[in-house]
């Protein structure tokens with residue numbers, strides 16, 4: 005890897021982060037109470053799968069084979085978090101927009117909130133927990149040394165997107181980073197990830 009993600013903080017940035025976080029908490033509370041919100045819909049109608057009929061689905065997650073009895077349209081995110089208890093992969097929008105739920109399927113970055121578990125059957129799934137055995141992947145080391153996270157909520161998705169990008173393009177231009185790293189960050193750090 006010839007290029008590392010870098011991010012600098014500024015006092016102005018940190019002061020704005022608190023306001024953004026407060027707005028996020030307010031919105032999260034409202035959307036949980038609003039049944040018309042896409043996020044609520046994704047949890048109640050899609051996020052947990054149809055549940056009408058389940059089937060055994062074989063998955064390899066972080067090198068470990070599992071057979072999960074689940075509705076085939078259940079998003080991979082919920083199988084990873086709820087059945088396998090790998091909670092490093094996060095949930096936010098539920099509609100494949102923010103990237104916080106990014107993990108890898110056969111090395112490709114996918115937004116697991118909108119990726120049916122049946123599409124991962126027989127394939128290799130990697131979550132943030134499986135990126136390295138002890139958190140020493142070069143991207144994780146770069147993230148630590150450059151003190152990238154603010155609140156941290158989006159960071160596993162950011163790291164998984166960066167890992168997939170750098171695997172297919174070890175020396176991306178700024179434009180290629182912008183195109184390949186479309187994850188949102190509520191603390192607004194993403195504009196400065198390079």
Ligand code: FES
Nearest residue numbers: 096098102103117
């Ligand atoms: S939670 Fe999956 S893209 Fe936002």
Ligand code: FES
Nearest residue numbers: 156158189190191
């Ligand atoms: S959402 Fe807080 S660091 Fe990205």
